[in-house]
Amino acid sequence: MDDDFSLSVVTGLKIAKRIYYGKEQQVSAPEPAPVMEKSPSVRPGHGPTAPMVYAVIFDPSIVDNPEIPTYQPHVHGLCDPPALIPLHMNEIGMDVDCYLDTAFVSVSGSWRVHCVMASCSCDCRVVVPMGEQGSILGVEINVAGRSYSTQLMQMEETQGMAKMTKNEHGGFLKPQIFSLMIPKVDGGSILSIKVSWFQQLLCIDGQFTLSVPFVFPEYVTAPGKKLRRERIQLNVNTGIEKEVVCKTTSHPLKQIRRQMGKLGFLYERDVYAWSRADFCFSYMISSNDIFGGLLLQSPSMHDFDQREIFCLYLFPGKIQSTKVFRKEVVFLVDISESMRGWPLENAKNALAAALSKLTPADSFSIIAFNEATHLFSSSLVLAKEERVENATKWISENCIARGGTNIHSPLSVAMEMLASSHDSIGQIFLITDGAVEDERSICHYVKTHITSGGSTSPRISTFGIGSYCNHYFLRMLAMIGRGHYDAAYDADSIDFRMQRLFTTASSPILANIAIDIFYHLDACEVYPFPIPDLVSECPLILSGRYQGNFPDSVKAKGVLADMTSMAIDLKLQKAKDIPLDKIFIKRRIDVLTAQAWFTESKELEEKVTKISMQSGVISEYTRMVLLQTVGQKLAFESARKKKAIRLLSKKYADSEDERITLLSSLTPGFGNIIATMENNPTGFVERSVPASIEILNKASDCCTRACYFCCCPCFIHTCSRLNNDCAIVTTQLCSALSCFGLLECCIELCND
Incomplete structure (x- = not known):
């Protein structure tokens, strides 16, 4: 594009x-x-x-x-x-x-x-x-x-x-x-x-x-x-009764309102030229320790789903006061023929950057897959400097795009490789650009494996490249594996988004989180579920619908990196001036669509359709x-x-x-x-500009002058100086080029 x-x-x-x-x-x-x-x-x-x-x-x-x-x-x-x-x-x-x-x-x-x-x-x-x-x-x-x-x-x-x-x-x-x-x-x-x-x-x-x-x-x-007149109005409502610390802003905002957890700004001025900077604003919620809360809200009278709405959040606090689990990571990289070019090159760059951030105490392995499985090592190795250098060299020499796509086999190898993890949270990162026929059986296999493995089962994070892979399969696989999902639909964003996924998913500080009250409500729909780990990079936010009554106090329980248990009191409050139903509607639609695909449920498809029509948020x-x-x-x-x-x-x-x-x-x-x-390319590989387009672009440089000179005799005169083949090609391009005043040489010949 x-x-x-x-x-x-x-x-x-x-x-x-x-x-x-x-x-x-x-x-x-x-x-x-x-x-x-x-x-x-x-x-x-x-x-x-x-x-x-x-x-x-x-x-x-x-x-x-x-x-x-x-x-x-x-x-x-x-x-x-x-x-x-x-x-x-x-x-x-x-x-x-x-x-x-x-x-x-x-x-x-x-x-x-x-x-x-x-x-x-x-x-x-x-x-x-x-x-x-x-x-x-x-x-x-x-x-x-x-x-x-x-x-x-x-x-x-x-x-x-x-x-x-x-x-x-x-x-x-x-x-x-x-x-x-x-x-x-x-x-x-x-x-x-x-x-x-x-x-x-x-x-x-x-x-x-x-x-x-x-x-x-x-x-x-x-x-x-x-x-x-140029105007920007910004309102921030965190829903959390804690101080909001402003960090950066791109435009000179004037603060017009400040309350606990709420901010209001206005930028309005008369200008001769419009804004030349993206509107950027950043802030932090001040806290030293992990904290959380629970927001409750009743549905509107027009909502077809009259169950109550909730939002549960956990914030990691300052990074300096938290300890991250030791990393045991297996990277699964698709090297099928369709990954050829920038998709694979950017994926390899992101993988090399992720390896460089591992500490000597961490361990890793790499599995490249097409229709076959290619292992850097048959077991996890410590991320010492020499090993990381060898791995980077191995990626360069062995990650070559060719062949088809088989996801089940390398995923099974990775699950077995992390089966013996006890004092850490194993992480699997799956990167692919393709869809395969056995996606539902893969999800069932992982679900069975994780159920039998219990709390020590590895987390699975997925990354989809392009439009040919089934992003709902990847989202469902990440949900089952209590991991994270992301995607890149253009080549330029692969490197950045993959690195961000690696950094986020591999930094858990509170694992195996459980909210006991969910099981005691009359009915409860939670998304995402199972509950992912709390990571140091960003908050964990759960939302959903329920029937019943929450007690006055709710606790979130989990395991810290030193394998000790932690319980966090969640403060309950009514959500005021926050449209919870609108904030999480896209995530709800995506989760339910993934579940509808996985279970092949027409009932869930109809439910997604109703939610989409009511909210105005597009769905499948x-x-x-x-x-x-x-x-x-x-x-x-x-x-x-x-x-x-x-x-x-x-x-x-x-x-x-x-x-x-x-x-x-x-x-x-x-x-x-x-x-x-068929190993079709992902669709956003860099395309070379056809020669005719380059000529057209050059021809348009003289548009203003050519408008006063172009004429049929001039064009005939130009063609007469070309050989037969060139004359045929030039004639075929005539109608496209004429609107820009013909070719540059037309002007030169007219001046002869």
Whole structure:
């Protein structure tokens, strides 16, 4: 996506040079970015770095200032793929509400179609990059008397709509970047847009960090020295009656509210240029020792599940006061043919980094697998410097992508290798990019093994790469193994996310956690379950539904690294101003979907569908649609209108006043066994730019000048200087190149 999207934006920016803005064509210099303790990562290219809107240009002849029409020489041909011209942004505001480890983000702004003639129209693409594990909640758009609103529909209700829709209408351009197409927007129109999503707060060493993409390139600022309003409002409610210590912030926030466990901030100012830094904010909850609590809340009257809601949390306290279990680790690395290239290289880099962090007292082994199993050592070895160096060399020489995928055999070997662990918590890390036929039998095998092994059974953490592996199998396997799960859908994030998983999962400080009261309630649904260990890196948060009554005091019991027992008193309190049902809804949907896959339960599938439809959070059994209406505004929060939309889907699918468009799937699915067996690449390996595209890119450099020179005689003159083969190739590229003023040599020949 990066290459294709950036190339289209570059092309669009060059075409936009045709536009004349009058006397105020100079854009004022951007203000320097606010000082941060840690600068945001620099993202190369022209990919979206904040919510943005683009004019989709197939015909470059329509590009002009809608208010000041100017003479534009005719441009022959069409753009294929279409050029993307970033629209000028008039205003932007963001509201963020942080609860526990989840942030709800809502961005509102307006954009103007400044680059299309008033008598013409173009499609407009809305692109929304989200933060850590972002999940889209809804989009509302109003433009020229038309309103658009995203909604969820049950899978079976959308079966007849698939033939009427195309993938380019909306979906994910790449992980965490949501896209939506608005058709036929007139030049000069204003698009008012509100986008809502939620994302996870990143927790490292007990510090919570919020990061929201908020870098607006200079070219979205309209020409002229004009002040524009930029606003950010942030509310933090930890739900914990302890002091919150602010650590870093990217923008000059003004504190407007402070209570125990709660903070409120506002950033609002008039600017000449929009924000050039991601919005980042981090904080810590002050505590020296392990502590926990229990939040209780009643469901809303509209909730179909009327069981009570709970949230149980355990915080590790300061790392200096805790002792981590000695590590016994087995790494399982997929080296099948489909891992070839960057996926395997990044996985190997992350594995080498994980080995370097082991202490001489820790022990490890490595198993590389395809259809066969390849062992670094048949038993665990101490992580002494020489052994780690040998292991790194072994990885380089033996982890070569080839063959198929067999997960059961290497996992069995790893389980046996850790069977004798008594004074430590064995850890298995499984890294794969494929789906296999015996996934359910693997889960049953691990479940049986762990049940017989008791509290000393190894923890299993899983990491999925790409879209072909079954992420629900990997999530289920991690739940059964009381470990952690993560995934990377693009090559660039493999190294970072794998290292983070290794660091988090291999640092338990309290193991074999039990909450006895769960077994004495009338009914109780806990997720995740079995309960994972408390690690030093981040808190342990459990949530669920229950029937019955909690006693006045509840204890959480576990085992420390020195093998002594520990009991923690959990303070009970009613959750106020915290929407527990919304905070954990995505995790609940993911857990129940994994269980539905594992048990092949239709009842659980129907339950997930109900939860998804009620909450507006997408699932494997629901699809997102875009509803277009004329002359009215729709709010996607309205349950009544959601019901009306489902009724309208059949009646008005082809109406000019009411139109429903099915968006492409927004969920990972249940893996692709056929693609795995055929060893198809994961889909995000670096792609080389075709030669024709490179020529096209060079040709667009002279767009502004070529618009005044390109003509058929010039092109014929150019072809006459080429041999026959070149003439054929050049002729085939004619229509694509002509919209950029033909080739650079065209200008040179015209000047001969």
